[in-house]
Amino acid sequence: xxxxxxxxxxxxxxxxxxxxxxxxxxxxxxxxxxxxxxxxxxxxxxxxxxxxxxxxxxxxxxxxxxxxxxxxxxxxxxxxxxxxxxxxxxxxxxxxxxxxxxxxxxxxxxxxxxxx
Amino acid sequence: xxxxxxxxxxxxxxxxxxxxxxxxxxxxxxxxxxxxxxxxxxxxxxxxxxxxxxxxxxxxxxxxxxxxxxxxxxxxxxxxxxxxxxxxxxxxxxxxxxxxxxxxxxxxxxxxxxx
Numbered sequence: 001x002x003x004x005x006x007x008x009x010x011x012x013x014x015x016x017x018x019x020x021x022x023x024x025x026x027x028x029x030x031x032x033x034x035x036x037x038x039x040x041x042x043x044x045x046x047x048x049x050x051x052x053x054x055x056x057x058x059x060x061x062x063x064x065x066x067x068x069x070x071x072x073x074x075x076x077x078x079x080x081x082x083x084x085x086x087x088x089x090x091x092x093x094x095x096x097x098x099x100x101x102x103x104x105x106x107x108x109x110x111x112x113x114x115x116x
Numbered sequence: 117x118x119x120x121x122x123x124x125x126x127x128x129x130x131x132x133x134x135x136x137x138x139x140x141x142x143x144x145x146x147x148x149x150x151x152x153x154x155x156x157x158x159x160x161x162x163x164x165x166x167x168x169x170x171x172x173x174x175x176x177x178x179x180x181x182x183x184x185x186x187x188x189x190x191x192x193x194x195x196x197x198x199x200x201x202x203x204x205x206x207x208x209x210x211x212x213x214x215x216x217x218x219x220x221x222x223x224x225x226x227x228x229x230x231x
Contacts, residue, residue: 041224049219
């Protein structure tokens with residue numbers, strides 16, 4: 001069965017510093033991986049996804065994520081954090097082998113807090 | 117392009133009362149999803165529609181929850197009767213088709229409080 005884990009409930013970073021939000025997954029085969037962000041009282045907003053190809057995926061708002069198959073990880077990164085990046089971040093995985101019935105599984109979320 | 121629209125944004129009801137949530141997906145999106153999001157957790161799929169057909173409702177508690185998407189566009193999720201444990205955010209999402217690579221776009225959600 002597919003699963004995804006976000007080992008950190010909260011990440012605190014000073015503005016201007018690089019940030020990393022961690023995600024690991026478990027899928028038999030090659031996964032489809034997603035990152036979403038959720039601001040207070042808002043729905044989830046798509047940031048980026050990995051399907052195939054280049055392991056480094058670039059997304060919205062200057063975020064990027066690196067797919068590492070050997071470590072089964074898909075960590076979200078940004079070179080220089082902004083206070084406005086403070087939000088709840090969700091990693092998600094889908095097993096592409098069962099396209100007709102597969103569903104996306106979300107992690108429990110990581111709260112990112114950027115201090116001025 | 118308009119995003120996924122949900123209403124109401126907030127709903128407060130007493131236990132045992134019925135409640136309904138409405139979702140209008142992005143125009144042209146054939147696949148529609150209803151998710152449940154408890155506080156501090158990730159969304160969990162309740163039901164997925166391909167056009168009018170519910171193709172995955174295995175996580176929908178069918179004794180009290182029902183959903184419909186009669187014309188393959190708008191959808192309604194209903195709870196009858198509501199229980200205290202149903203307090204959560206109900207998210208609707210849509211995608212252009214059911215392929216695994218397709219991105220899901222989420223609405224703002226309906227926050228339900230059951231007293």
